[in-house]
Amino acid sequence: MDRKAVLGQIGEKIVSNYYSRAGKVVEHSIDPFDSHKDLLVEGERVEVKTQTRYFTKDCFTLKTNQLKKCMDGFYIVECPTSASNVSSLYKVDKGFRYTTGQMNNGDIRYEIKRLQPAITKLTDIEGKEKMLLRRYSTNYVRTKRLS
Numbered sequence: 001m002d003r004k005a006v007l008g009q010i011g012e013k014i015v016s017n018y019y020s021r022a023g024k025v026v027e028h029s030i031d032p033f034d035s036h037k038d039l040l041v042e043g044e045r046v047e048v049k050t051q052t053r054y055f056t057k058d059c060f061t062l063k064t065n066q067l068k069k070c071m072d073g074f075y076i077v078e079c080p081t082s083a084s085n086v087s088s089l090y091k092v093d094k095g096f097r098y099t100t101g102q103m104n105n106g107d108i109r110y111e112i113k114r115l116q117p118a119i120t121k122l123t124d125i126e127g128k129e130k131m132l133l134r135r136y137s138t139n140y141v142r143t144k145r146l147s
Contacts, residue, residue, distance in 0.1 A: 094118075
């Protein structure tokens with residue numbers, strides 16, 4: 001299993017633990033390739049995206065093929081980086097605003113500004129969960145080359 005898949009599973013477990021601690025019934029998808037949901041919480045479909053924040057634009061991103069399954073809302077597990085020790089869980093509600101942008105590598109993504117009415121920060125992520133996110137996440141912070 002590659003690092004990206006492991007990171008996704010960690011994010012799903014963080015959301016699952018959050019709702020389990022709140023006394024909610026959580027059901028995991030048995031099929032690791034389930035394209036309809038990551039989890040069910042109290043019978044409701046839950047989609048989880050685990051990623052680092054795009055700090056220069058203060059946004060999160062979705063690949064173009066992911067937008068449709070996220071339109072009814074989803075959760076973001078934010079990974080810490082060397083530039084920011086912040087790690088949080090966000091709920092993104094239906095009706096979230098997004099724009100189209102191009103990443104440094106040329107990929108086209110949907111950019112979702114973090115500060116908007118449809119996004120609620122549910123909790124900070126600390127301890128072992130944060131340590132595991134840091135271990136498996138990709139650090140996109142660029143360093144300046146010295147000539």
